[in-house]
Amino acid sequence: MIENSPLESVKSQINVEFDNSNQAKIIYDSIILEFQTAPDxxxxxxxxxxxxxxxxxxDAQDSTSFRASVNSAIKWINLSLQINNLTNI
Amino acid sequence: MIENSPLESVKSQINVEFDNSNQAKIIYDSIILEFQTAPDxxxxxxxxxxxxxxxxxxDAQDSTSFRASVNSAIKWINLSLQINNLTNI
Known part of the structure; x- marks a missing residue:
């Protein structure tokens, strides 16, 4: 049988750059709770x-959960940014 | 209008751990060409x-291309590992 995720572990550091530190702080405050409570x-x-x-x-045990984590994180950041940008129109 | 990817840039280093250095070398040799020729x-x-x-x-200019790159990279590694594991049965 073929294992679905035969990797040992996947570790990653992702640096997301924003226009300015104020915007980064707003997004950080918006999503930090999601990261603390995500049940994975x-x-x-x-x-x-x-x-x-x-x-x-x-820090993921396999590539499937790693991809899930990356996709969640990026989606939360994008959503917060889009909502924040709405208030600046 | 809402921008689809309003991030400045996304940089990431992903460390994928294998069972042993021999397996890592086999997978590396299998996928290095994909990375060198991927037209993004x-x-x-x-x-x-x-x-x-x-x-x-x-190193991505926006979150969409970052997610595409992560997903491609992980898929190539997983595929190579699965094929390699077939030869070990």
């Missing part, structure tokens, strides 16, 4: 704010 | 082999 036992995520960067640390 | 102008990927780790560096 095969991967853990950590969020850090640094100037105009949000740093996402992902 | 909005993101660049770099692959490095280090012991039993394959390190993927992704």
């Amino acid at each position: 036992y095969r991967s853990s995520m950590d969020l850090t704010l640094k100037d105009n960067f949000i740093i996402i640390d992902i | 102008y909005r993101s660049s990927m770099d692959l490095t082999l280090k012991d039993n780790f394959i390190i993927i560096d992704i």
Whole structure:
């Protein structure tokens, strides 16, 4: 039988750059609760704010949960950004 | 209008751990050509082999191309691993 995710582990640090540190702070405050409460036992995520960067640390047991974590994180950030941009129109 | 990908840039280093350095080398040799020839102008990927780790560096202009790059990279690695595991049965 072929294993679905035969990797040992996948670790990643993702640096997301924003226009300015104020925008990064707004997005960080919007999504930090999602990261703290996301119930995923095969991967853990950590969020850090640094100037105009949000740093996402992902530590996953397999590639499937890694992809799920990346996709969730990016979707949360994009959604928050789009809502924030609506208020600036 | 809402921008689809309003991020400035997304940079990431992904560390994929394998059972042993031999397996990592086999997978690295199998997929390095895909990384060198992938025609994506909005993101660049770099692959490095280090012991039993394959390190993927992704530098993307927006979150959409970042997700596409992550998904491609993980799929190539998984496919190579599955084919390699077939020969070990």
